Amino acid sequence: MSEIKQITDALLRFRDERDWEQFHNPKDLALALNVEAGELLELFLWKKENQADRDKVKEELADVFAFAFLLAEKYRFDVKDIVLAKISANSKKYPVEKAKGSAKKYNEL
Amino acid sequence: MSEIKQITDALLRFRDERDWEQFHNPKDLALALNVEAGELLELFLWKKENQADRDKVKEELADVFAFAFLLAEKYRFDVKDIVLAKISANSKKYPVEKAKGSAKKYNEL
Amino acid sequence: MSEIKQITDALLRFRDERDWEQFHNPKDLALALNVEAGELLELFLWKKENQADRDKVKEELADVFAFAFLLAEKYRFDVKDIVLAKISANSKKYPVEKAKGSAKKYNEL
């Protein structure tokens, strides 16, 4: 069984043991993902680029992944497929010859 | 090779072809993750729980995953390990007998 | 003295008594604003539209305002001017005859 399937199964088991599927609609899952992303961001607040506490980053990033995987499962997305498809689309928005070494957004390149 | 390794390798290849590692410090990756989480959230704005456009959710969620995997790679986290560890920790914060059917936060249970 | 000036002065006094101006660069203020917006959002998580705790909303919204006013001060923006200018710009993006009763984004109207 793939790693992503194992992770997702563990998340669903945790959810179903608590009878939480009733709360896990797509909108609230997206909302939860934002809340967790904000908690991750807080670890970098007022700090230099690399000064966040590694153990706390680990925990908050795990929470972000949890809701991202739950949202992917809710829509029956294959995570590998959607990320590789997005990389492919971004390759056109950010062609190497224009984007190399530049942090500009595609519409400003 | 595991799926997560394949996804991460594709992301690093995309990054390195564009010489973008110089921009990808942990703080800005966490910031990018928040920006993408916000774009995902926007798809649900003013809408009922299930009314977001599925194809757009696919794209924005892919962006969220991209930065989450890049951040995990930056810290050398094993994604499966950190999510399973978090589920285990949450099992103690949300014991089944107290949390079942309740949407309350652990400190209000 | 205007209310906004009074609020801003109180925020600057609080900041300066603690010698915190050194941390309050625009990027970290924008980051702090996002962290606080996420804490506000969490109060609505898994809940119906009107079920957030009013007293907690009050506190988290106050934090959002604090960083918004500090950011406005950092750029020397007049808050009334910039909001009224944005309403004026939005009136063109969302003309009444097209936007009335619709929650669509301007580029989908």
Next chain:
Amino acid sequence: MSEIKQITDALLRFRDERDWEQFHNPKDLALALNVEAGELLELFLWKKENQADRDKVKEELADVFAFAFLLAEKYRFDVKDIVLAKISANSKKYPVEKAKGSAKKYNEL
């Protein structure tokens, strides 16, 4: 009439001309505030602390203020009162003698 009342009145007029009150429940207003905060944050992505485009900051910050004022109005909060009350509460969490010159969170001071 106070500036904040003038801003709020202009926002309500814009909303009511478009018959949008039906969409402006507290949860979606909090969600909109997060979306706009994310757009503001994006202006700082991959950039040094002061390198965001000032005119774009002006627009995105105006959007943040718009939803913050609408949310305050929805709950009938007096913005000055709630911010001054929060400063007062924070003065206890961050006493000058402990917090001076430190970026630590109150629970780590």
